[in-house]
Amino acid sequence: xxxxxxxKERTLSEDPERRPEVKRLQSRQPxxxxxxxxxxxxxxxxxxxxxxxxxxxxxxxSMNIQANKVTALIGPSGCGKSTFLRCLxxxxxxxxxxxxxxxxxxxxxxxxxxxxDPVKIxxxxxMVFQKPNPFSKSIYENVAWGARINxxxxxxxxxxxxxxxxxxxxxxxxxxxxxxxxxxxGGQQQRLCIARTLAVEPEVILMDEPASALDPVxxxxxxDTMEELKKRYTVVIVTHNMQQAARISDYTGFxxxxxxxxxxxxxxxxxxxxxxxxxxxxxxxxxxxxRFG
Amino acid sequence: xxxxxxxxxxxxxxxxIISLGREVEACLGMMVEAMEGHDAGVASRxxxxxxxxxxxxxxxxxxxxxxxxxxxxxxxxxxxxxxIQAVTNHxxxxxxxxxxxxxxxxxxxxxxxxxxxxxxxxEMARGARDLFGQGLNVFxxxxxxxxxxxxxxxxxxxxxxSEAMNLVVNPTNSDGSPExxxxxxxxxxxxxxxxxxxVDVGGRTVFLVTGERMESAMRQYRERHLDDDxx
Numbered sequence: 041x042x043x044x045x046x047x048k049e050r051t052l053s054e055d056p057e058r059r060p061e062v063k064r065l066q067s068r069q070p071x072x073x074x075x076x077x078x079x080x081x082x083x084x085x086x087x088x089x090x091x092x093x094x095x096x097x098x099x100x101x102s103m104n105i106q107a108n109k110v111t112a113l114i115g116p117s118g119c120g121k122s123t124f125l126r127c128l129x130x131x132x133x134x135x136x137x138x139x140x141x142x143x144x145x146x147x148x149x150x151x152x153x154x155x156x157d158p159v160k161i162x163x164x165x166x167m168v169f170q171k172p173n174p175f176s177k178s179i180y181e182n183v184a185w186g187a188r189i190n191x192x193x194x195x196x197x198x199x200x201x202x203x204x205x206x207x208x209x210x211x212x213x214x215x216x217x218x219x220x221x222x223x224x225x226g227g228q229q230q231r232l233c234i235a236r237t238l239a240v241e242p243e244v245i246l247m248d249e250p251a252s253a254l255d256p257v258x259x260x261x262x263x264d265t266m267e268e269l270k271k272r273y274t275v276v277i278v279t280h281n282m283q284q285a286a287r288i289s290d291y292t293g294f295x296x297x298x299x300x301x302x303x304x305x306x307x308x309x310x311x312x313x314x315x316x317x318x319x320x321x322x323x324x325x326x327x328x329x330x331r332f333g
Numbered sequence: 334x335x336x337x338x339x340x341x342x343x344x345x346x347x348x349x350i351i352s353l354g355r356e357v358e359a360c361l362g363m364m365v366e367a368m369e370g371h372d373a374g375v376a377s378r379x380x381x382x383x384x385x386x387x388x389x390x391x392x393x394x395x396x397x398x399x400x401x402x403x404x405x406x407x408x409x410x411x412x413x414x415x416x417i418q419a420v421t422n423h424x425x426x427x428x429x430x431x432x433x434x435x436x437x438x439x440x441x442x443x444x445x446x447x448x449x450x451x452x453x454x455x456e457m458a459r460g461a462r463d464l465f466g467q468g469l470n471v472f473x474x475x476x477x478x479x480x481x482x483x484x485x486x487x488x489x490x491x492x493x494x495s496e497a498m499n500l501v502v503n504p505t506n507s508d509g510s511p512e513x514x515x516x517x518x519x520x521x522x523x524x525x526x527x528x529x530x531x532v533d534v535g536g537r538t539v540f541l542v543t544g545e546r547m548e549s550a551m552r553q554y555r556e557r558h559l560d561d562d563x564x
Binding site for chain 2: 282315317318328329330331
């Protein structure tokens, strides 16, 4: 039966010749992450697959996410980028029926190991979402809240100021910390959410299209913020804006689905300079040049 | 196909550069004809053409800049625009050198020539014209396998360059007026540069297709063929 299919008809899993050369691609990846002098941690992902019930959304993804670098995940809608991202801090399993297989190591810790506490993992790996979602509390409380429930015992005023400064919004809100976070502009709200994430003192920050709902000026501020953030944290960002990926990231992973219904695959992972100048795979080149997707 | 307008603009630019290249190639053909026939008239007709080449080159350059600003090209599109700009420069420079040679032919038509040096000059001129044309073919057809042939042809031109320069410095006879001999020395240099531009057009094409620099691509090619030979 299989032999009757033409090469074009066969799916990737049926045709080894057409599957991404995982070994070769892995060899092009950066070395396994090593913790730097800062608190940032790298993440090593090996053979990660993600499911929604019986549906496999992502299959066999492996990459090394470097500490203190920005790694961008790009690809057409529905290819599993956000699912993959949510697997990096065990947010994926929050969805009923969703699960992940494979190995994700944050520094030396396998975050899917038996006994691993998802709450503690999410403390170490913070997340910023597509739509700004401040609490209907004061600006100050928005930042302090997460730290407080995590039992932070230091100087809260200092923590709030430091977090707001790192998120590049301190100068805009320092005189109205008691006002509601809901009264800020969209761009300011998103930076407030970044500050809220930073206040928990994570090692990695995941961002799922953090600027897609923002105007160009706010987007630029978020991008500038990321440049600063990577000095202290490891940043992983999902974006549909390829110029944004090219501007801000050090490494880029391209996710792709060849046929509708197939799981998403990490098709190519390399230095951003390489992906946007001379990618290895035709599908990557077609996508980044805007020929599909 | 998405980005049709952009693709159309890229195709049009490539068409423009090929057209410019063929004009320069035709100019080189007239240069060789003028050298062969000691024809000041033919050579004079090419004077002034350099300005037109430069203007067209500037137009292509400007269009490339606008495309970069408006379309934010990446990957193969970026390589193509980068290559178009580089190749345009090689074409315009070759056109300028061709006009210099035509001017020398026109202004020394009545001078006494050294036949031995003139033979070397003619052989170089034909070789440079052919090499330039082949470089342009490589670019037009994206035929990078033929790009390696350009280097072999250029080696021959370099050899002729050494011979001609030796004849300029150490003439074997007393023929050739000083003015002609001086212009011949410059012409030898210009021809060698034209040939280099032809090789570079091929090299740029290798980069366009593979993303690798010519030197690196050639090294890989040789290593691949060495492996084949061993097999």
